[in-house]
Amino acid sequence: QVHLVQSGAEVKKPGASVRVSCKASGYTFTTYGLVWVRQAPGQGLEWMGWISTSNGNIAYAQNLQDRVTMTTDTSTNTAYMELRSLRSDDTAVYYCARKGGPYGSFDSWGQGTLVTVSS
Amino acid sequence: QSVLTQPPSVSGAPGQRITISCTGRSSNIGAHHDVNWYQQLPGAAPKLLIYGNNNRPSGVPDRFSGSKSATSASLAITGLQADDEADYYCQSYDIGLRGEVFGTGTKVTVL
Numbered sequence: 687q688v689h690l691v692q693s694g695a696e697v698k699k700p701g702a703s704v705r706v707s708c709k710a711s712g713y714t715f716t717t718y719g720l721v722w723v724r725q726a727p728g729q730g731l732e733w734m735g736w737i738s739t740s741n742g743n744i745a746y747a748q749n750l751q752d753r754v755t756m757t758t759d760t761s762t763n764t765a766y767m768e769l770r771s772l773r774s775d776d777t778a779v780y781y782c783a784r785k786g787g788p789y790g791s792f793d794s795w796g797q798g799t800l801v802t803v804s805s
Numbered sequence: 806q807s808v809l810t811q812p813p814s815v816s817g818a819p820g821q822r823i824t825i826s827c828t829g830r831s832s833n834i835g836a837h838h839d840v841n842w843y844q845q846l847p848g849a850a851p852k853l854l855i856y857g858n859n860n861r862p863s864g865v866p867d868r869f870s871g872s873k874s875a876t877s878a879s880l881a882i883t884g885l886q887a888d889d890e891a892d893y894y895c896q897s898y899d900i901g902l903r904g905e906v907f908g909t910g911t912k913v914t915v916l
Contacts, residue, residue, distance in 0.1 A: 791853050
C-alpha cells in the first residue's frame with residue numbers, strides 16, 4: 687500500500703526558510719514523480735511544482751520559482767520541498783502527492799504539513 | 806493561481822443528483838488536456854475521485870461520474886449522501902503556465 691508520510695508542523699518567522707520532507711513507501715520510489723501542493727487557510731489548492739524521482743527533472747509554478755527548491759533522496763525514498771524568504775501569505779498546509787495515476791493524476795497524498803509564518 | 810472556475814457551492818437533498826462545473830480555457834481543458842477530480846473531506850488531504858475525465862479509481866462508487874467537452878468539464882454525483890459533504894476540485898494542465906492548475910473548488914452541502 688502506498689504511503690506518503692510528511693514531516694511535522696513548523697512555525698517560522700518572516701524571511702526564514704522551511705524544509706518539508708515526504709517519505710514514500712509501498713512502491714518503487716523512482717517509478718513515479720512527486721508534486722507539491724499547498725492550501726492556505728480556508729482557500730483552495732495551489733500546485734507548487736513537480737519533480738521526477740528518476741532523473742531529477744523539475745517544473746516549478748511560475749509564481750514560486752524564485753523561492754522554492756524541490757529535491758529527492760533516492761537512498762531514503764524521501765522528497766524535500768524548501769521554501770525561502772517566507773511571508774505571512776505562505777502560511778498553509780503543504781502536501782506532497784504522487785503523480786502516479788493514469789492521465790497524470792495525483793493518486794496518493796501525504797497527510798499534509800502545516801507551516802505557519804508569523805513574527 | 807486558479808484558472809479553472811468552479812461554483813463556490815452546490816447543495817442538494819439526500820438522494821438527489823448534483824453537478825459541479827469546471828470552466829477552463831483554450832490553454833488547458835480546451836488544449837485537450839485531461840481533467841481529474843479530487844474530493845477533500847473536512848480536515849483531510851485530497852483524494853483522487855475521477856481521472857482522465859471520466860474514470861473512477863478502484864473503490865470510488867459509481868455514483869460519481871465525470872465528463873468533458875470543449876473548454877469545460879463536469880462532475881456529477883447521483884444518490885447524494887451525507888458523507889458526500891466535502892470540497893471538490895478539478896485539475897488539469899495549462900500550457901501557458903507550463904504547469905498543473907486546480908479549480909477554485911466547490912463546497913457540496915447535503916441538505
